[in-house]
Amino acid sequence: MDAGASSYSAFMTGGQDSPTVLLARALATRDEEERAAIVAQLHARTDRAAFEGACALARSGGLAERVLGLEILGQIGYPAGRPFLEDTLPVVLACCGDDRPEVLASAIIALGHLADTRALPTVLARVAHPSEEVRFAVAFALPSAAGDPPAGEAAAALVSLTRDPDPDVRDWRRWA
Numbered sequence: 818m819d820a821g822a823s824s825y826s827a828f829m830t831g832g833q834d835s836p837t838v839l840l841a842r843a844l845a846t847r848d849e850e851e852r853a854a855i856v857a858q859l860h861a862r863t864d865r866a867a868f869e870g871a872c873a874l875a876r877s878g879g880l881a882e883r884v885l886g887l888e889i890l891g892q893i894g895y896p897a898g899r900p901f902l903e904d905t906l907p908v909v910l911a912c913c914g915d916d917r918p919e920v921l922a923s924a925i926i927a928l929g930h931l932a933d934t935r936a937l938p939t940v941l942a943r944v945a946h947p948s949e950e951v952r953f954a955v956a957f958a959l960p961s962a963a964g965d966p967p968a969g970e971a972a973a974a975l976v977s978l979t980r981d982p983d984p985d986v987r988d989w990r991r992w993a
Contacts, residue, residue, distance in 0.1 A: 834858075836867035840874065843885055856885075860892040868893055868901045872908050884923045887912055891927030899931070906933055913939050918948035925951065929958030936962045937971060944974045949983040956981075956989035 834842075836859065843855040859867055871893055874886025890909055894900045909931065912924040925943060928936035940958045943951050956978045963971030981987045 836862065836864070836870040839867075840870050840885070844874075844881060856888055859889045860894075861896055863894045863897045863900055868904070872904075875908050875912055880917060880919060883912060883915065883920045887920070887923040887927045891930035895930075902931060902933065906931060906935060910936065910939055913943075918946075918950050921946070922948070922950040922954040925954035925958050929954070929961050932961035934962060934964040934968075937964070937968060941970060941974055944977065949981075949986055952978065952981055952983065952986045953989055956986055 839855050839859055843852050843859070846852050846855070859871065862868075867889075871886045871889035874882045875890055877883055877886070887909060890901075890905050893905070899905075905927075909924050909927045912920060913928075915921055915924070921943065925940055928940055936958070940955055940962050943955050946952055946955070956975065959971050959975050959978075960967070963975075978989070979987055
């Protein structure tokens with residue numbers, strides 16, 4: 818794309834790339850800092866197109882696509898009060914049925930970011946999962962899904978995770 822076309826595109830989009838462009842760039846890059854910056858841009862978006870693009874990725878069959886979609890859905894629209902929360906929760910909960918630990922952990926982390934008590938039964942069901950990555954995600958998500966005051970079963974699950982064989986799970990706050 819030449820400089821004139823790029824300037825016109827920036828003018829027409831208010832300086833923002835389209836969600837399709839951002840999602841494609843996030844999937845294509847191998848640079849973690851660039852990917853994180855793109856995801857942060859998508860978290861700040863409140864347009865339906867960005868939300869639908871993230872949902873499409875989360876519903877896809879590909880590992881990288883699902884993980885990226887979930888990473889975005891967990892915090893999309895956060896600065897504006899999460900305008901898609903009611904639509905996001907069912908998508909993320911559905912992804913908790915994926916057997917791949919990377920997807921399941923990403924879905925549970927997203928549930929933690931959504932901070933909705935309706936996610937608590939799904940999070941609690943994975944406390945003893947064989948994957949350390951999933952148990953770490955559970956430890957991360959439990960405090961925000963537990964409610965205020967926290968549900969007793971959530972507090973008990975967190976205490977049980979302090980005895981987890983994996984040191985990162987036991988000391989998850991260090992990473993949060």
